[in-house]
Amino acid sequence: MIAKVIVDVPSRATDRPFDYTIPAGLIGWVEIGSRVGVPFGGRVLQGFVIGLADYADVDVSKLKPIAELLDHVPPLSPDLVELAQWISEKYFCALTTALQVMIPAALKGKADSVVTISEEEQDYSWLHAGEGDAPWLAFIRASGGPVRMAALQERFPDDAAAIKQAIKLGILTEQVSIKDRLSVRKVLTVYPPDNEALAQEALANYSARAAKQQEVLRYMLENREPITMSALVETLSTTSGTIRAVADKGLITLREVETQRDPYAGRNFKRTEPLPLTEGQQAVYEEIAEALDAEASRVFLLHGVTGSGKTEVYLQTIERCLQYERQAIVLVPEIALTPQMVERFKGRFGDSVAVLHSRLSNGERYDEWRKIREGRAQVAVGARSAVFAPFQRVGLIIIDEEHESSYKQEESPKYHARDVAVRRARQHGAAVVLGSATPSLESFAAASRILSAASAFSVSDDSAKSSGGAALLPMPHRVGNRPMPKVHLIDMRDELKAGNRSMFSRQLHEALLDRLEKGEQSVLLLNRRGYSTFVMCRSCGYTAQCPHCDISLTFHQKSRVMRCHYCGHAEQAPEKCPTCESEHIRFFGTGTQRVEEELAKLFPGIRVIRMDVDTTTEKGSHEKWLTMFGERKADVLLGTQMVAKGLDFPYVTLVGVIAADTSLHLPDFRAAEKTFQLLTQVAGRAGRHELLGEVIVQTYNPEHYAIVSAQHHDYAAFVQEELKHRRFMSYPPFCRLIVVTLSDEQLTLLITAGDKLASTLRQLAYESGVKGWIDSDGSRFIDILGPVASPIPRMKDRYRFQCMIKYRGNVGAIDLLKQAISMISGPQGQPPVQISVDVDPQVIL
Secondary structure, three states, X not given: OEXXXXXXXXXXXXXXOEEEEOOHHHOOOOOOOOEEEEEEOOEEEEEEEEEEEOOOOOOHHHOOXXXXXXXXXXXXXXXXXXXXXXXXXHOOOOHHHHHHOOOOHHHOOEEEEEEEEOOOOOOOHHHOEOOEOOHHHHHHHHHOOOEEHHHHHHHOHHHHHHXXXXXXXXOEEEEEEEEOOOOOOEEEEEEOOOOHHHHHHHHHHOOHHHHHHHHHHHHHHHHOOOXXXXXXXXXXXXXXXXXXXXXXXOOOEEEEEEOOOOOOOOOOOOOOOOOOOOHHHHHHHHHHHHHHHHOOOOEEEEEEOOOOOHHHHHHHHHHHHHHOOOEEEEEOOHHHOOHHHHHHHHHHHHHHEEEEOOOOOHHHHHHHHHHHHOOOOOEEEEOXXXXXXXXXXXXXXXXXXXXXXXXXXXXXXXXXXXXXXXXXXXXXXXXXXXXXXXXXXXXXXHHOOOOOHHHHOOOOOOOHHHXXXXXXXXXXXXXXXXXXXXXXXXXXXXHHHOOOOOOOOHHHHHHHHHHHHHOOEEEEEOOOOOOEOEEEEOOOOOEOEOOOOOOEOEEEOOOOEEEOOOOOOEEEOOOOOOOOOOOOEEEEOOOHHHHHHHHHHHOOOOOEEEEOOOOOOOOOHHHHHHHHHXXXXXXXXXXXXXXXXXXXOOOEEEEEEOOOOOOOOOOOOOHHHHHHHHHHHHHOOOOOOOOOOEEEXXXXXXXOHHHHHHHOOOHHHHHHHHHHHHHHHOOOOOOEEEEEEEEEOOHHHHHHHHHHHHHHHHHHHHHOOXXXXXXXXXXXXXXXXXXEEEEEEEEOOEEEEEEEEEEEOOOOHHHHHHHHHHHXXXXXXXXXXXXXXXXXXXXXX
């Protein structure tokens, strides 16, 4: 038997399967999806089996055997291996990179080398130092068994040459294996006596000097339940030595027992029952249920305003899915994966829910993943990567807040979870529900048939043709017909004219005072963390810049440190200008830290919870802050976009947006769309229950269509205006995009490589038959823009240029790009500079 193995070396030269023989002892164990250790280039590396065959392309006698099988149960199923191959082709990444993203970090093994002294007789004379062994050889002898090479290198750093020579001569035998970064957690557990009569007799005969042992035995006889060693030590205020002494006499038993690292251990989730559906909810539910009953792969766009009850629809469709003994995956943006969201699913489905997100430890994520793989969970709730949950029969995939850019991974593999979800649903005959109050234009255009699905929806190249695109399911009213909150636009230019230089407009100031007097709560949004966005000298104009990136440093008041939010560089804020030595250093712009400070000055005694990246780094911090706010231990929840979605608090009646323009003028064609979505989402936090809500939006652009549309909760008006601009400039959903970023430390080399890549690509496009890059009927075209400096032209000491490829129709842009990169690459297949390819990018900075 031959195994086709993808070796864990993410380079273009090795991005292909290598043949290995399967040893007789492993035949029947090695399957597609198995993780194996294989010899490769003098090392033992981790690899994945992606195929099995009866023959090889070369002489079988020249093939090496698989060194070890790392899992008896393959971590990847054949459908996930197929999905990884699709990701590799679509998103232009190495197959091993696509496979690695599907398994938990605990399984990303690393090679571990051990050495032992060879049993064969050897000439040791050259190793002897005087009368005895060399110190490192004596150390190995004294160990009496294998010694880790890492420990040997650390203990004897000056003897590397001698140790290498000993391995070469056969004096030392080196064995390499793959070790996982984490293993199953086991806890030493104490079991009660098997022979109760013998234990009772021993209890009566214990001497007074062994009172502690007697206490242990009495406790185990009275309770008759296994208990962990640590718990028993704490309960009896004894020692582990005392307990072991009782076990040594055969009276009790000690065993290593596997235990789950449960992130929600000790939490009691109140069970909830399905709520009666409104007429709008019922219509949506029936559409999705029909697809679940037929086991048909269909895509639905659930366009429901904030507070329309989308979550209850999710819960009841999941329940319908589980009735068919199929599993459900629920994706939520990382920042919206709040304890509230987890509580809703755990409250409805109990222990059958597994939670996967980045705020869990590696061990907790590993155990939740195993819970899914072993069939102990039927529902997976998590962020982007939960789309790879190892279920066998997926029936439903829900993507909440589908418009969120966080569903697109920004490092390789640069996949979009929405695209992957639709592809995976096709494999299983599952339904996909995309839910949002502000759907992305690509999704909305496909679902409302503004364009043909194949050109509008990034997933539709593979899905919409067979399933009829996405079906639009509207939910335009809030539950109970509660009114949408009234939104006031405040022109901050008028505030300046009136002499108000505060960051709070007069109306927002009065509204905050009113809520404090009534005992109601407020949410304040400023999508910018830190204290000041830049530090400048008012004498000479010097601005503090990151030495490694072309970006200003952000000042953080608490630590008095200026920090780069791209590379992490930090330095103390200067007392004097480094250029002219003036003392007129000032902090400009406003961040969440500064707003918090200003609130304390203007409203003495106000209780503020600030939620941003700086205050939520510790594990459990999200839950702590939101629980405090939910218990009304704070008057104001202040934060970045993490407070804009997924929150439902009955006493929040005021939402204030400090600066609505922060994302409006970014050099990104989606800037207006992201601004509209953020304002609409945060406005939806107000007035979700009995109390009426009010929203105050401060802006310097009150006439901009994105802000006006958000004020009136008018998604249709925004779409109509935004599509005009997109059509005129040929941006999605009227075409597809690929952004190619080239980076290098040498600017001249970068410019040369960029020009060469763009000209090669244009020539290949012309030769492919897309004449002049645009067909006469406009049904297909390709346009290559650039190379130009990226919006952030230098990052982490590397200069950055980018090319943008716009295309529509059957062009094969990915294949053209692969061909162009190979043509400018050297003999080893490596391009002259670092090249990063982002297909269907969400951010073009």
